[in-house]
Amino acid sequence: MRFTSAALGLAATLGGQLAHAQAGNSTFHNPILPGWHSDPSCVRVEDTYFCGTSTFIAFPGLPLYASKDLVNWRLASHTWNRESQLPGLSWNTTGQQHGMFASTVRYHNGELYVICEYLGIAGAGGNIGVIFKTTDPFDDDAWSDPVTFLTDRIDPDLFWDDDGTVYVATQGILLQTIDMETGELSQPPVEIWPGTGGVWPEGPHIYKRDGYYYVLIAEGGTERDHAITIARSQDIWGPYESYEGNPILTNRGTDEYFQTVGHGDLFTDLEGKWWGVALATRVGPQFTHFPMGRETVLYSARWDEGEWPVLDPVRGNMTGWPLPPETRDVPGDGQFVADPDAYRFDAESPVPKHFVYWRVPRPGTFSMTDSGLEIVPSRSNLTGIASSLDPVMRGQHGLSFVGRRQTFTLFKFSVDLIFAPTEVGQEAGITVFLTQYAHIDIGVVLLESGLSLRFRTEGNGPAPPENVIPVPGNWTEKPIRLHIEADDPTSYRLSASSGCGKPIEVGTASSRRVSGATGSFVGSLVGAYATCNGAGQGTECPEGGVATFQRWVYTPVAQFVDEGVSIPA
Numbered sequence: 001m002r003f004t005s006a007a008l009g010l011a012a013t014l015g016g017q018l019a020h021a022q023a024g025n026s027t028f029h030n031p032i033l034p035g036w037h038s039d040p041s042c043v044r045v046e047d048t049y050f051c052g053t054s055t056f057i058a059f060p061g062l063p064l065y066a067s068k069d070l071v072n073w074r075l076a077s078h079t080w081n082r083e084s085q086l087p088g089l090s091w092n093t094t095g096q097q098h099g100m101f102a103s104t105v106r107y108h109n110g111e112l113y114v115i116c117e118y119l120g121i122a123g124a125g126g127n128i129g130v131i132f133k134t135t136d137p138f139d140d141d142a143w144s145d146p147v148t149f150l151t152d153r154i155d156p157d158l159f160w161d162d163d164g165t166v167y168v169a170t171q172g173i174l175l176q177t178i179d180m181e182t183g184e185l186s187q188p189p190v191e192i193w194p195g196t197g198g199v200w201p202e203g204p205h206i207y208k209r210d211g212y213y214y215v216l217i218a219e220g221g222t223e224r225d226h227a228i229t230i231a232r233s234q235d236i237w238g239p240y241e242s243y244e245g246n247p248i249l250t251n252r253g254t255d256e257y258f259q260t261v262g263h264g265d266l267f268t269d270l271e272g273k274w275w276g277v278a279l280a281t282r283v284g285p286q287f288t289h290f291p292m293g294r295e296t297v298l299y300s301a302r303w304d305e306g307e308w309p310v311l312d313p314v315r316g317n318m319t320g321w322p323l324p325p326e327t328r329d330v331p332g333d334g335q336f337v338a339d340p341d342a343y344r345f346d347a348e349s350p351v352p353k354h355f356v357y358w359r360v361p362r363p364g365t366f367s368m369t370d371s372g373l374e375i376v377p378s379r380s381n382l383t384g385i386a387s388s389l390d391p392v393m394r395g396q397h398g399l400s401f402v403g404r405r406q407t408f409t410l411f412k413f414s415v416d417l418i419f420a421p422t423e424v425g426q427e428a429g430i431t432v433f434l435t436q437y438a439h440i441d442i443g444v445v446l447l448e449s450g451l452s453l454r455f456r457t458e459g460n461g462p463a464p465p466e467n468v469i470p471v472p473g474n475w476t477e478k479p480i481r482l483h484i485e486a487d488d489p490t491s492y493r494l495s496a497s498s499g500c501g502k503p504i505e506v507g508t509a510s511s512r513r514v515s516g517a518t519g520s521f522v523g524s525l526v527g528a529y530a531t532c533n534g535a536g537q538g539t540e541c542p543e544g545g546v547a548t549f550q551r552w553v554y555t556p557v558a559q560f561v562d563e564g565v566s567i568p569a
């Protein structure tokens, strides 16, 4: 599917939309990209909206979602989906929250572009800017290798002026021109606007409108003080005039359920009406339980000629401009972001496109077989040894973990495990995973005392006690089914059963364990892992201990849109 074919659908959609517009304003719910979808940037190409989000060290990275109605969003592709696009970078990235920071998604002359700053590369001087492009955003393979550029500043924007000059604005806010072929930036960078005084002026986007260049930014840091502010100038290099009505969007100082609102982008629909996205955290002012981290929200905006834009405040229940007619007629084979998972897994099925790893996986770790998804254990367990000099033991050379985002406040997740460990320490299980230092696990592990179910956690706040229960002797015939359920917004319940027998509860944990701290930029994944807990040599575990997972089911139950207010899935 190429942009040209998208254009063919345009006339029909336009007709439908005009009819719909007369029906009056719409209602919708936030977040539109539920679960960890931080730092959104969006653009419309004809009748299709595209949004990209940040992914740090998760791989594949920089997902791009597509929608024709602003409500149903389908994973179109991952911009960074091949190790060969940035050879060696992933395994050289030490920090849990380094990697791909906030991107800007823009369309120019038949091509979609994603520009981003990659942070924390050990052994190669730190940070690097990357620009990927494609003519077919529904195909991973069509994304280019990146043009790279050198800056230490995060959050690059990409702006084409009418004369063809291309500008990159970064944190600061600094402005440079860029040669799109070579990645060369003009020197020195020019500071065009420091923001209104909040910490971390960042996430800039430049828009040209009615004879002004507008620079929209995030400031105040990405937590409770986060806000969107704006300035304008008739000359792109400044001086910029700060809007006296700043901030134009924030939930700072409120007791709203949606906190941290900031880092936004603006675009128009086919009617010329303005819309925006931003990141927000469903947490409330007490700011304790927010396992899904920063999610993407939508709001309507007004931007009258010669005036400053007016953005609608972010809530769970929203009203705004008439939405395009609801449709799931979006190209591609990715999942719609709020859909459930129900996979049997066999040799014919690919690893679902929305599944992610923690850094680039080791070759040969994950394979689809007729028995299910086979995971070869990693020597590093989910935590690894942070202080080890050996990157393998730090879990930096590919953890044997694969997951999907927790997208709903309340959900049920279960997977069947076939596992016959032969050496003490071999383990396989499922987890709510935020970072290597914040996760909640239920595993089947061979201990000196025999085959056991083990519940353990790492992370923020008080630790619930580790729990070990022998696997009942009469469970041997069937796969062991492992379960994680969020029955309320603040905790998880982990249990195990013999096939569809009655589950035994193995542990419960507060969702605070996987909220913020070492994972303040990321959000929780649920998924499966296998490890030998440090045994073996070099990169290899002792023989055996390969785990097979089948019947992977993630069932959304309810979404909270306000304190105590939920919408059933």
Ligand SMILES: *[C@@H]1O[C@H](CO)[C@@H](O)[C@H](O)[C@H]1NC(C)=O
Pocket (backbone or CB within 6 Å): 087, 088, 089, 092, 121, 122, 123, 124
């Ligand atoms: C990765 O790190 C190694 C060891 O420090 C270094 O030799 C190599 O150049 C690095 N590669 C990249 C792509 O950063």
Ligand SMILES: *[C@@H]1O[C@H](CO)[C@@H](O)[C@H](O)[C@H]1NC(C)=O
Pocket (backbone or CB within 6 Å): 317, 561, 562, 565, 566, 567
């Ligand atoms: C939000 O909408 C939901 C369902 O659409 C409704 O049940 C709930 O009462 C609304 N909440 C508020 C605060 O308006």
Ligand SMILES: *[C@@H]1O[C@H](CO)[C@@H](O)[C@H](O)[C@H]1NC(C)=O
Pocket (backbone or CB within 6 Å): 025, 300, 301, 302, 312, 319, 320, 321
């Ligand atoms: C429709 O929504 C827009 C954007 O929120 C708002 O500016 C406008 O006043 C609304 N119109 C009506 C009739 O409510």
Ligand SMILES: *[C@@H]1O[C@H](CO)[C@@H](O)[C@H](O)[C@H]1NC(C)=O
Pocket (backbone or CB within 6 Å): 472, 474, 475, 498, 501
């Ligand atoms: C295993 O034995 C226990 C205790 O006798 C019984 O309650 C349970 O139903 C049995 N489970 C299976 C899978 O046979």
Ligand SMILES: *[C@@H]1O[C@H](CO)[C@@H](O)[C@H](O)[C@H]1NC(C)=O
Pocket (backbone or CB within 6 Å): 379, 380, 381, 383, 384, 385, 393, 456, 533, 534, 535
């Ligand atoms: C994780 O692995 C390290 C060794 O690599 C080990 O010290 C630690 O005990 C392991 N954790 C568990 C729960 O087995």
